[in-house]
Amino acid sequence: RAKQGGRNTHRFFTPEMQAQSARALTLENALRRALERGQFTLHYQPQVHIATDRLHGVEALLRWQHPELGAISPTEFIPLAEDSGQILAIGDWVLRTALAQLRAWQHAGHAVPSVAVNLSAVQFRQPGMPERIGQMLAQAELPAHALELELTEGVALDDPQSASATMDQLNALGVRLAIDDFGTGYSSLSLLKRFPIHKLKIDQSFVRDLGEDASDRALVSAIVRMAQALGIATTGEGVETPQQLAFLREQGCTEAQGYYYARPMPGDALPGWLHSHSQAAGKQPVP
Numbered sequence: 001r002a003k004q005g006g007r008n009t010h011r012f013f014t015p016e017m018q019a020q021s022a023r024a025l026t027l028e029n030a031l032r033r034a035l036e037r038g039q040f041t042l043h044y045q046p047q048v049h050i051a052t053d054r055l056h057g058v059e060a061l062l063r064w065q066h067p068e069l070g071a072i073s074p075t076e077f078i079p080l081a082e083d084s085g086q087i088l089a090i091g092d093w094v095l096r097t098a099l100a101q102l103r104a105w106q107h108a109g110h111a112v113p114s115v116a117v118n119l120s121a122v123q124f125r126q127p128g129m130p131e132r133i134g135q136m137l138a139q140a141e142l143p144a145h146a147l148e149l150e151l152t153e154g155v156a157l158d159d160p161q162s163a164s165a166t167m168d169q170l171n172a173l174g175v176r177l178a179i180d181d182f183g184t185g186y187s188s189l190s191l192l193k194r195f196p197i198h199k200l201k202i203d204q205s206f207v208r209d210l211g212e213d214a215s216d217r218a219l220v221s222a223i224v225r226m227a228q229a230l231g232i233a234t235t236g237e238g239v240e241t242p243q244q245l246a247f248l249r250e251q252g253c254t255e256a257q258g259y260y261y262a263r264p265m266p267g268d269a270l271p272g273w274l275h276s277h278s279q280a281a282g283k284q285p286v287p
């Protein structure tokens, strides 16, 4: 933050700020080795089609386990990897690993239709990115509709024109595009007007307080109706309770994702979850 202060601003560093930047430096250095040392894994979280209770797909979520520093949250290390450019190599690994895992599930006969991968704005702007993704799909022997890319509103901030060209290319491939954390950015509505988006993921901050907060209910309801009118699917993120799910269902939200169904889990745990989920589906009363 300090470097953003204007000229002549009096700046000083508190001990907490020093500790923070020391940690950032440590993490950035450790990140450089993390890929080759095999410290990354992916966890997968189910995204469930609300009307049918069937699995729509899973979202791949990156995990970093460092031998001394322990588990480090992606919300902490992804921004560092973006700043240092390391997100490109890491993001490639995520895409390849997620596609290989999806292929393995499908080969073993598990009904996992697709995988969603978070794409950072830095990756999205990398020249030749759509071609690269096309190659990865071919290598994994998967059709393009098996991949959904989760983009944040930030991808379009700098250069909307080239962002829309990139989205058109991805669209032509057949890859689906979702806007992640929808509603938290500044460009939400203009994004919908300009870009070929297939899905809005309603940010968990709107879902969390649906029970207590009438304005969150109004916002979620309006987002779903607007998306319906535009022919865009919606996913409620961070669904933890049957009440939250019931509200989303009433509004006509397409999918739900959250601890209510499952926490993100290692790839080899998903078949077990799928099995118990399909067992439970016939028995549980609809909330």
Ligand code: C2E
Pocket: 045, 060, 061, 062, 073, 074, 075, 078, 094, 118, 119, 120, 150, 180, 181, 204, 237, 238, 239, 240, 257, 258, 259, 260, 264
């Ligand atoms: P996101 O893409 O919005 O992912 C959803 C986050 O919400 C995940 O946090 C997930 O574990 C968490 N979550 C899911 N259900 C619930 C719930 O019911 N309650 C609560 N409280 N939380 C829930 P996670 O795994 O820590 O990831 C945080 C963020 O890091 C992600 O947010 C995404 O922006 C970023 N990220 C994760 N993996 C990748 C990746 O491979 N590449 C990039 N570029 N970003 C990633």
Ligand code: MG
Pocket: 059, 118, 150, 180
């Ligand atoms: Mg996401």
Ligand code: MG
Pocket: 180, 181, 201, 203, 204, 237
């Ligand atoms: Mg999100």
Ligand code: MG
Pocket: 181
């Ligand atoms: Mg998020």
